[in-house]
Amino acid sequence: MPPPFGMSNQPGEIPEDRTLEISAEVLREWTGKALAYLQAYITSLPSQPMGSARAAKAGDAVAPALAPEAIPRQGMDLDRLLEHLFQRAIPGSFNTASPGYLGYIPGGGILHAALADFIAAAVNRYVGVYVAAPELVALEAQVLLWFAQMTGLPTTARGVLTSGGSMANFTAVVTARTTKLPENFLNGVLYVSDQAHHSLAKAARMAGFPASAVQTIPSDERWCMRLDDLVAAVAGDRAAGRTPFMVVASAGTANTGAVDDLPELARLCAREQLWFHVDAAYGGFFCLTAEGKKALAGMEQADSITMDPHKGLFLPYGTGALLVRDGELLRRAHSSTADYMPAMQETTDPLVQDFCEYGPELSRDFRGLRIWLPLKLHGIAPFIANLEEKLALTRYAADVLRAMENMEILAEPQLSIVAFRLTRKGLSTAATNDLNRRLLARIQAHDRVFLTATSLRGVFALRICVLSFRTHRDRIDETLDLIAREAAAVESLPGP
Numbered sequence: 272m273p274p275p276f277g278m279s280n281q282p283g284e285i286p287e288d289r290t291l292e293i294s295a296e297v298l299r300e301w302t303g304k305a306l307a308y309l310q311a312y313i314t315s316l317p318s319q320p321m322g323s324a325r326a327a328k329a330g331d332a333v334a335p336a337l338a339p340e341a342i343p344r345q346g347m348d349l350d351r352l353l354e355h356l357f358q359r360a361i362p363g364s365f366n367t368a369s370p371g372y373l374g375y376i377p378g379g380g381i382l383h384a385a386l387a388d389f390i391a392a393a394v395n396r397y398v399g400v401y402v403a404a405p406e407l408v409a410l411e412a413q414v415l416l417w418f419a420q421m422t423g424l425p426t427t428a429r430g431v432l433t434s435g436g437s438m439a440n441f442t443a444v445v446t447a448r449t450t451k452l453p454e455n456f457l458n459g460v461l462y463v464s465d466q467a468h469h470s471l472a473k474a475a476r477m478a479g480f481p482a483s484a485v486q487t488i489p490s491d492e493r494w495c496m497r498l499d500d501l502v503a504a505v506a507g508d509r510a511a512g513r514t515p516f517m518v519v520a521s522a523g524t525a526n527t528g529a530v531d532d533l534p535e536l537a538r539l540c541a542r543e544q545l546w547f548h549v550d551a552a553y554g555g556f557f558c559l560t561a562e563g564k565k566a567l568a569g570m571e572q573a574d575s576i577t578m579d580p581h582k583g584l585f586l587p588y589g590t591g592a593l594l595v596r597d598g599e600l601l602r603r604a605h606s607s608t609a610d611y612m613p614a615m616q617e618t619t620d621p622l623v624q625d626f627c628e629y630g631p632e633l634s635r636d637f638r639g640l641r642i643w644l645p646l647k648l649h650g651i652a653p654f655i656a657n658l659e660e661k662l663a664l665t666r667y668a669a670d671v672l673r674a675m676e677n678m679e680i681l682a683e684p685q686l687s688i689v690a691f692r693l694t695r696k697g698l699s700t701a702a703t704n705d706l707n708r709r710l711l712a713r714i715q716a717h718d719r720v721f722l723t724a725t726s727l728r729g730v731f732a733l734r735i736c737v738l739s740f741r742t743h744r745d746r747i748d749e750t751l752d753l754i755a756r757e758a759a760a761v762e763s764l765p766g767p
């Protein structure tokens with residue numbers, strides 16, 4: 272006979288497990304162990320290999336290093352797990368934290384953010400809705416307000432911190448679509464240049480548009496969107512009965528750092544009543560410098576701006592931002608209610624925001640702290656100084672490259688990227704591409720710097736992107752020496 276209902280529910284009979292509630296002492300012991308590894312890791316960063324050999328092989332299938340394992344039944348010692356991470360897993364990757372990391376778009380990852388994330392995860396407060404953590408929400412909203420002030424957006428601007436530039440671009444496309452198009456939006460067209468980041472085409476697809484909704488406008492000799500082609504495309508689409516609704520300008524392309532003509536694009540968008548989005552994921556924070564401010568003039572006229580603190584503010588991966596000139600439009604595009612949710616805030620106070628109303632996420636990490644903490648600790652000055660240094664280092668690198676024999680600059684630095692290639696008289700484009708592929712592989716083989724390449728209208732281009740806070744003149748000189756040496760070596764080999 273089973274016991275009468277409720278009898279087995281005596282509190283004492285319910286099995287209790289407190290394994291996961293680690294004590295303060297254990298936390299201290301574990302963090303101490305992790306910190307010991309981290310100290311060794313940080314101090315050895317300048318001499319650590321780059322993982323460049325992997326990059327040289329990019330495109331080849333990478334042999335799987337690990338087999339899938341069954342879910343662990345028993346726990347393991349932390350020492351062994353840390354050893355696995357620091358001796359094997361971490362070293363077996365691109366060294367994106369190294370001063371020699373000049374590939375793709377670096378940032379480096381300031382350690383303040385690690386401290387902030389540790390605190391944020393440990394206290395595990397909920398910042399998706401205002402009432403759950405008003406002071407912490409205000410702190411994150413303050414960060415967004417600083418960003419809006421930096422870019423010159425008006426006080427109506429609101430924003431949301433995202434996991435990165437791709438999510439910010441996606442949120443921008445959804446906001447533009449909701450604002451500018453009817454519910455049946457399939458007739459809408461948005462415009463990007465042929466240098467725009469691929470996250471925009473992906474954003475359009477995720478926002479429900481067919482591939483044909485994305486019109487790609489050719490770029491000019493400076494890799495900037497051609498305005499005459501854009502004007503013609505908009506007119507052509509209108510004549511064909513389609514509905515142009517959005518133009519995406521790049522404020523620093525990933526390929527070459529090219530900044531589109533923002534003032535002209537702003538004028539065109541105003542005239543044509545198109546949503547003007549500026550993808551400043553890479554270049555946005557250069558607006559803090561005098562030189563960058565000039566290059567990015569016109570950004571303040573945007574309807575929305577994507578910025579990536581994990582690039583231009585040197586934060587670790589996982590921090591992007593979207594700012595929208597009229598914050599109410601961002602909210603309208605993402606607001607959603609449910610019976611189990613608390614009441615949302617109705618106020619114009621910029622520090623009072625329900626973040627779940629301003630983006631696709633409800634529950635999420637407390638991202639604001641990783642930006643707020645370093646900015647409060649140091650003030651903005653060292654961030655500006657670092658950005659100025661990176662601009663100067665890139666100009667310097669371009670000058671040295673330009674002076675090298677047979678070196679062609681394919682994209683002069685507009686911000687902190689320079690694209691270049693080695694040339695040889697009489698070689699076809701295909702053979703020159705091959706020559707430069709070999710040059711890149713030889714540079715990477717030293718494992719001291721990490722460069723990546725791109726294709727510029729079919730031309731294989733090497734690029735240097737200086738944006739890690741750890742990169743200084745010494746590593747740039749070493750990089751330029753390596754390039755000169757390997758260019759001479761590859762030159763002396765018989766032609767392909």
Ligand SMILES: Cc1ncc(COP(=O)(O)O)c(C=O)c1O
Nearest residue numbers: 376435436437468470525552553
């Ligand atoms: C111009 C630009 N836009 C968007 C992105 C996408 O950003 P994320 O990698 O943070 O998603 C990048 C990334 O490099 C970029 O350079």
